[in-house]
Amino acid sequence: MTRTAAEHRRHILATVTPLPPATVDLAATGGLVLAGDVRSTTAIPLFDNSAMDGYAVRAAELTGADEHAPVAMPVSADIPAGATRIDPLAPGTVARIMTGAPLPEGADAIVPVERSDGGTEQVHLTLAPEVGRHVRRAGDDLAAGDLVLAAGTTLGARHVAAAAAAGHGRLTVHPRPRVAVISSGTELIAPGTTPEHGQIPDSNSYLLAELVRQAGADPIRIGAVPDDEATFARILAETSGQVDAIICSGGVSVGAYDVVKAVLAPEPAMWFGPVAMQPGKPQGFGRLGDGTLVFTLPGNPVSVYVSFEVFVAPALRALAGHAASPEIPVTAARAWQGWSSPAGREQFMPVRIVTAATESDPVEVVRVQPASARGSGSHLVGTLASADALARVPAEVTEVRPGDLIDLLEGTER
Template sequence: MLSVSDAQAIILNLVQPLDNQRDIEVVNLLTADSRILATPVTSPLDFPHWDNSAMDGYAVRYEDVQHSSAEKPAVLEIVEEIPAGYQPQSTIQPGQTARIFTGALMPAGADTVVMQEKARREENRVFILDAPKPQEFVRHKACFYQAGTQLLPAGIKLNAPEIAVLAAAQCPQLAVYRRPRVAIFSTGDELVSVDQPLQAGQIVDSNQYAIAALVRQSGAEPVILGIVKDDPVALEKVITHAIAIADIVISSGGVSVGDYDYVDKILESLKAKIHIRAVQIKPGKPLTVATFPSTDAINRVSPLYFGLPGNPAAVLVTFWRFVLPAIKKLSGITEGWEPAFLKVRSHDELRSDGKNETYLWGKLHLIDGVYEFHKAGGSHSSGNLINLAQTNALAVLPVGKTLIYPQEEVQVLQLGKD
């Protein structure tokens, strides 16, 4: 049985990111939020576009005011007022100044801005009460970015700051990676849909909804294939269809060693290579990861198959731990796909049998400036879905660790973070 770290390494080595030529699409900037940039962006514009003022005050020649003080202020004639968006008309001569506002163009002849709090105005004259530094409060052309150089690299997720940069650079459209397609289905004769009346022994298929939500949150596109009964013929038909249309296939259930767990046998009949059958993790030990021979070596790589356990807690834990990093790498992000762990203080006593790497769900709270993990109340059975609500972190007890005391340090996987 594989360790968690070995399983993660195998999975990430199997993932081939989307192609930056074949797998791109052009989108409008207003719809580009959370997409992955496929090509580097440059701009023909300098930032700032011109020398401008970083403060409300007075545009001056430094040599006119370098010895100013409250006792001996420099007295300058105001020859112009320059609001933002106005083209200056005057050249500042010795003994002159212009009233200027934040963001406004610097007038010719001026090289420094004196903030208005350090000046006193009387009609068309201003008294400079304190000597500024040379070029103080002047934002020089191209000091933030020089035209023609790389503005944003490929392989980054476009969040609000990047969208703002692209808008300022007048990029109304841009090339992004297409969203990975993830086919999802659940297996089991006991499963029913959410709108179907329950009979004795039946279970509502919550896994499909949870996985679809997680796939959307990851930036991928879920393709819902429904519930498949424990019938080898039906399962083979759905799996064959799924691997033909998707980059990743996720099934839940049917990967254990029971008489009705057919998934691995069907994968083998379809010539799949099974790389993982079980992982030393709790919950989620029965985990299947497989790849298929590519039918089109030029245009399509082999889809990656994840056979997740059927119990809802195991589904969520194995998705967060193994599937999410794979989707991130596939999506074209150049770095940061691996799970990120924090060391925090545990509020509660945490227990494990020590046989497997154990994940306990709960919430992170910031207490007096220190993150603290609070374990969810109730049973941490892999079949208990209810206390998973509002989970934002998983505490990790490594193999051999059976007890973590309250206030002791624990490693946690923070959820819902990029």
Template sequence: MLSVAQAEALILGLVQPFNPEQDSEALNVSGNVSGARGRILARPVTSTLNFPHWDNSAMDGYAVRFEDIQDCSPEHPVTLEIVEEIPAGYQPQRVIGKGQAARILTGSVMPSGADTVVMQENAQRVGNQVTLQIAPSPGAFVRRQGEFYTAGDPLLPAGLVLQAPEIAVLAAAQCAQVRVYRQPRVAILSTGNELVEIDQPLQPGQIVDSNQYALAALVAQTGALPQGLGRVPDDPASLKQAVAEAIASADVVLSSGGVSVGDYDYVEEILASLGGEIHIRAVAIKPGKPLTVATFSRQPETGTTLSIPPSSSPLLYFGLPGNPVSALVTCWRFVQPALRKLAGMPQSGWGPTFVTAKTRTRLSSDGKRESYLWGCLSLVNGQFEFDLVRGSHSSGNLINLAGTNGLAVLPIGKTQVQAGELVTVMLVGSP
């Protein structure tokens, strides 16, 4: 049985990130903001524009020549003639000469001849004249052309996730189309005769297949495309067919259930029969010990034709535990980082993210496996604090997982953390 760290390193080592040429597509940003959000740049972006596009004012005030006002003071004020008004969007028509100034607004183009802006709060205007008593520094409140960005330089790097700031930059730079990695396709299936759909009446012994919904939501949250393949009965032939179809249609396959040592746990045997190479069978994590990880070549031995773009990256198969909390914890801990690496994110973005928090409640574990206890993380006076949720911390108790945004981590050998002590917490939501 592998440790959590060993399993994480092995899984990430199996993932080959998408190829920026082979596994990318053109994305139109114009008119498709919702579709652009969350996508990952496959190529660096440059622009033909300078930022600012031209010298402009950072303040409402007066554009002047510094040499005209450098010696002004309350004792020796300087009065200048206002020769032009320059609102935003207006191209200046006058050259500012000796003893002259232009009224200018924030963002407006600096007129030729002027090199400094005086804030309007430091000026007194009477008619077409302005009197100054305080000399600013040379070049004050002038944003120079290309000061923020020079045309032709790298603007946004490959691997960057497009969110509101990046989309704003693309729009301002008139980059209407960019190259992004395609979204990983993730096939999701659940095994078990006891599973039913959300709207199906429950019979004795039956439960709703909540894993299908939870895993699809996590996959979508990671930026990948979930493909729900539904429920598969505990029948070797049916399961083998479903797994073969999943392998042929996805970049990653998630199955839940059937990976333990019960009489109806067939997943590992079926993976081997389909040509899969099994790398992990169990991990010393609680909850989530029975975890199967395998890889397949892009052309499975069944001879099924692939319905995904060709890729040099092997298909990754995760056989997750069937218990709902175990499935979610293993997905948070191992699957999401793998998906982020596959999708083209830089290593700094793979996650998961850990913080140190003060626990408000006593935490306990048997110390035999690395334990993940779910609860609520909050930021109080600049320090994270963690509250263990009430109720059973059974891997089958999905109910008290609602509202969870952090998992307190107790390493192997650690059986207790007292209230008020510090603990490592893995983020699974926003504190």
């Protein structure tokens, strides 16, 4: 039974659930999705402290101080940041204090060092501060127990910093998926080696491994395996259970040597069939008996790229705990140059961005043209590198004309 690209995507995302949470060191959480709320273990700041290098004072003792009438005060203490034992501030004295240092009991304001002569035993101050001037009060930011980060947050630098400040050295997150990448084909050889007639470099496993990395998962590139059912079945058995997902390219059509489909088709939770799209018609997806997800993609590199962006990338994000839309997110673009599209098949065309929007265009969109002058050939891996995005053409459209509005897939720019 033929599926549309939207139907296949929805089926995949309905199958995928986030990986079970794991508690990891804070330093390893960047880019991961928080699996539970994080609350502050303490007040932030923990204690009243100075927001400036200067002098901790009693504001009432400096009434009238200014540039023309400095007030001389003895310096009774020197308080660096990190000090843990602070004596109360004696009346009639000030304490030299550094930014972040605890405010001594009795002090209620800070005079910045710039409003002084910098004295260490006696200082002349030229500011009459109001109570609370340059003082950070305990709990000004958060009280103990306040929500710092909500479950579902994708952790970036500022989130990690907030968790650290709130007293957390470890966080419970959805782990980064581990994804094995396998290319199928006896004709495939390692890049950089000299091919014999009929052989080609294995570009797919490198393409997929980098796409997996860009999707936020950890790739395990197994590389090329020959068109031999026993060999493929052995590698599959060795890999399954060691990773969260396996991506295979090639060997999923109806040819005599399509070993991926031959080995996996008997699995009860696997689906193989055509998807009404170009490129990427032959697709497969399912789970092995141990729960490992399996994506089987066509063998041509452009088909691999398109299939990954449309089907695999959102699934890996869902596996990592990110929200993934069952609908394909798109933005508007305008065709700078026309091209043809097959009837009855949704087309995903690698395109280059030619120009940005102009003031004369009432629709503020970029302009695009096919990345290759040869059109949409699924083997055109050399020109794939010049693509900026994927354009989506509906199945009922057979001709894209210059000036037509079209959809660009969000997130496919590299």
